[in-house]
Amino acid sequence: MIRNAQLICLVAFLWMGSQKLFAQTDIGESSHWYNRGNYNPASIARPGYLYIFSNYRRQWVGIDGAPTVYNLNASGYVDEYNSAFGIALTKDEVGLTSALNPTFQYAYRVMFREDLNLAMGLSAGIYSREINATAYEAEVITDPVLDYTTEKFFSPDASVGFELQSKHFLYGLSTTHLFALWKEDDEFLITNHRYAYFIYRNSELELYNLTAGVQVANRRNLTLVQATAILRIKKPTGLIKGPTELFDIGVTAYSEKQLTLLTGINITRNMRVGYTYDFNFGANKIGNGSHEIVFEYRIPLRIIRDNGYPWYD
Template structure:
């Protein structure tokens, strides 16, 4: 009990210490565990395999220049050295702004006892940001003097920690660290922060149903989101629901074809007036595992920390 009180206190302190920031850049995801997996460099699959993950998100389908994301990640954890590497590539488009990011994360695992461990992660990479002013279209024909396209290429860093204790998971991540204490601008992406906690209820042994629920907080400048998720796993199938305040209600489903291949899908139904002008948001994830260990991997979680 004392250990759990300590972990809950740590979670609350991290939440309370988040400073007030400005602006928003990165798109949030809807499938179970995707926000920690993408934005926390400390989160990595530890299954003895090479893990390939591909994600495609199409937001506000039917609305012109709506946000879209493509993300690819390759990772492997070296259990005998208590460390792992994670290579990520992301392409994000919002209107006439295009951002591309490539990063390599180093993860180190600290074991406190057989049921409590912490991952610490640090990633470094490059972020390219393009503002395509030449693609702007003016309906009235009186086009002002169009600015030339702008292109920025800068180093980018992120830090994260992920704590696993019994059936609880806690984590914190901060990305775009080079902008700490600096005002955001067209060429400068603001600091982003993510904080989350998940709890898994095991309804039997490893092959029996499991239920996982959690809450996450995302601070992206003045825009802040609270997201609640619940996911049910049984055999090859998984299904879940989610809610992102002031934004959307989320439906989720997944299929594990084998221990090597999994699919996940989510659909966001908008809960604002803007929902009348689009047909929702679709997100697809494919997970492929290579180089199987001698022992079978039977975790029911899509994102097994």
């Protein structure tokens, strides 16, 4: 099964990588390695906890009207039904436009054996965008060519994904904004995206956890490849509950000449705050980089001394 999954993901990477590369892209967020729910609903199939994830992203600091993103995800797994249920809400502000994308998420997990599961996920909701032309500051406000009318656009929204989950490996495939497949691309609504990723994780080491992965994201003629490595430092306790996770640091490299620094601190065993910063080294450098602030919290769904579930699986 693992070999077949590796072959499937390799084919997906080659197919998506064959698309034309562009220098700039707005696909994804820097902190998505900690939360894949925005682009793969299958990833919410994680037992043991109710997970809450939120982040705020300010892109291209110093540029008026640069993108600002607000994101909130919450999900929980129900053992009796082998199912996870979640909600996601994303707001994106760019210039005079504002987009809102609320969705409901569902994932079902099939267990092949104790350390090998296949999760299948579906999300459904609405994608809307508003153009606030009244905020436009024209040099000649009486110009008859200018239209100050506020416009709103709506579209149903749905995404589907799969994730093969083993003890140390995750393989994922997903496609988002499915209704965009049946309409022409335009500047107001959003287009269909496709994702494929491979993640290695090891939480059995005494002094640190290790996460490393590769992801390919594609939107028509634009493809972005990125690779990441994250270390989460731990302090041994000698207790049954295991070591205490202290902080994490990592880096993500992009095919568009960009690096992202990933950092985070565990406030408690169930609460974490993080910060990411994007460094752009390309010829088309814009602004002073991008900042992202992350807050994560998990609530145990049952009271046991040691549930054996590491963070961010």
